[in-house]
Amino acid sequence: MAIKLGIFQTEQQVIHAIETLEQEGFTRNELKVLVKDSEHSRRIERQTDVHADELRELVETRSEADDKEAANDILFAGTMTQSPGGVYGAGVAGMMGSGAPYGGMNLLAGRARINENSNIEEALISLGLNGSQASLCRDVIVGGGYVVGVETGAGGGNGGPDPTRSGIVEAVYRHCGAERIL
Known part of the structure; x- marks a missing residue:
């Protein structure tokens, strides 16, 4: 399943993107917000009721599970x-x-x-991101940025306006000031 990611620099942009995506018919369960820590997630969660996955928590949880299995x-x-x-x-x-x-x-x-960056990328991959997405998102989140993701299915454009779920998500991201769209 394809995931369309938007990279944002402010909480307000993320909140606006979530609200706009919901107006377009997407549900909270279809949205994923990735942030650095609880300091970066509080306002988003409070104003949107969308859970934000905190990178620090994901890595700690993954590390604890890996320690038990010695897989890491x-x-x-x-x-x-x-x-x-x-x-x-x-x-x-x-x-x-x-x-x-x-x-x-x-x-x-x-x-x-294994190094911390590997743990971060593995945590992001476990959420459904591919390797290059995980690497870029790791850098963005560690730097204090925000990532919003929506599962879009296997949509694709034909060079013109894209009325698919993926096209709608991309239009919302652009409208809400995404710095980058993956």
């Missing part, structure tokens, strides 16, 4: 050897972990976190 961790292991001076060396360079003797061999095991 890179596991590594290597053998440790003992030098004549009694100092251990690891078969995996640059990683910190703990050595545990096992049958005459020491095993080094631990986890390395």
Whole structure:
């Protein structure tokens, strides 16, 4: 399913876009608002009754789920050897972990976190954005901007006026001052 995204710089633009989209027949359930944190979402939620997904909360929730499943961790292991001076060396360079003797061999095991930007993009992709959309929206939201998204289906124009859901959403975004439309 296609998602039409509008990038806005102010809360007022987002509120105006939501109100206009509702006047065009879109329901609150079809709208998605992405913001940096609760400071950026309060007014929008209060004035529109549309829930705004807070990037900070999405990443924390995703990280907690990933920690439980260890899906967001890179596991590594290597053998440790003992030098004549009694100092251990690891078969995996640059990683910190703990050595545990096992049958005459020491095993080094631990986890390395994938970077924060990857977590942010994964959270946005889980909301239905594609990779390039997630990357751009990450930068916009981290910078304090706002993203409004509407699921539009598989619409497409023929070069003229676009009466499809996608065309209506794009017209609303333009009317409400979107800085960029994806």
